[in-house]
Amino acid sequence: MSAAVRVAVVDDHPVFRLGMVALLGSLAGTEVVGQAASAAEARALLGLDGAGAGVAADVVLMDLDLGDGSGVDVTRELVRSRPGARVLVVTMHESDDAVVAAVRAGARGYLVKSAGPAEVERAVHAVAGGAMILAPTVAERAMAYVVGGRAGSRVPFPQLSDREREVLDLIARGLDNTAISRRLVLSPKTVRNHVSNVLTKLAVPDRSAAIVRAREEGLGQG
Incomplete structure (x- = not known):
């Protein structure tokens, strides 16, 4: 056995x-x-x-x-x-x-x-x-x-989880934490944690810098 x-x-x-x-x-x-x-x-x-x-x-x-x-x-x-x-x-x-x-x-x-x-x-x-x-x-x-030929395409910010990338995309669209919480049906605390993780992993000091980085990589365009 x-x-x-x-x-x-x-x-x-x-x-x-x-x-x-x-x-x-x-x-x-x-x-x-x-x-x-x-x-x-x-x-x-x-x-x-x-x-x-x-x-x-x-x-x-x-x-x-x-x-x-x-x-x-x-x-x-x-x-x-x-x-x-x-x-x-x-x-x-x-x-x-x-x-x-x-x-x-x-x-x-x-x-x-x-x-x-x-x-x-x-x-x-x-x-x-x-x-x-x-x-x-x-x-x-x-x-x-x-x-479809996308296998070689680059994933923006591969160090982020899928959810963190989703949060970053919404940040880049100008949404605040409350709006992100409603959009993703997450608690405000969870959104705050995701935002903190994003800033840490991107090594940026604040949301404004994160928005600049995100838009450089094509996020926030939807």
């Missing part, structure tokens, strides 16, 4: 995270070895903060929006630290930029949160076995992206 696939779950939405932990724990051949609700907790769980070795996970299920940071950044750090690490992104985002950023960071799979239990189970075992797997809807978009 083969050993169970050891899985760690990283997601800042408690209902989804606990539901995923319960699902994985109910499946034959999988074992949940840890969970994290933020980028900081993920770094501690995976031994990226220098405080310990971290859990021995065969597959890490990773959300892209973690409130205090980006799942893309955590994925990149994990893969650099452990080249054999296998990350399966599970997110709400299906955009081309999100898929490209995650794969470039080293993710081995990409599912959307609407995936059913059987699809999650197949993806976890496929990624654990070394395969690259994309959700059907994401695979269709990725193929269209390649066939």
Whole structure:
């Protein structure tokens, strides 16, 4: 009998995270070895903060929006630290930029949160076995992206998560935090966190400087 696939779950939405932990724990051949609700907790769980070795996970299920940071950044750090690490992104985002950023960071799979239990189970075992797997809807978009000749196009600000880039685009359009909160259906605190992360990652002092950078890269034009 083969050993169970050891899985760690990283997601800042408690209902989804606990539901995923319960699902994985109910499946034959999988074992949940840890969970994290933020980028900081993920770094501690995976031994990226220098405080310990971290859990021995065969597959890490990773959300892209973690409130205090980006799942893309955590994925990149994990893969650099452990080249054999296998990350399966599970997110709400299906955009081309999100898929490209995650794969470039080293993710081995990409599912959307609407995936059913059987699809999650197949993806976890496929990624654990070394395969690259994309959700059907994401695979269709990725193929269209390649066939359309956009595979080589540059993603603006690849250091940002998809959500942070979305927030930056709205900042560049002149929206304030309250308007962004309404537009994206996010809490004001979450928007403030995203804005702070954007300023930090772009190494700019304020919103005005961020707007200049964003418009130079073509954001804020919609």
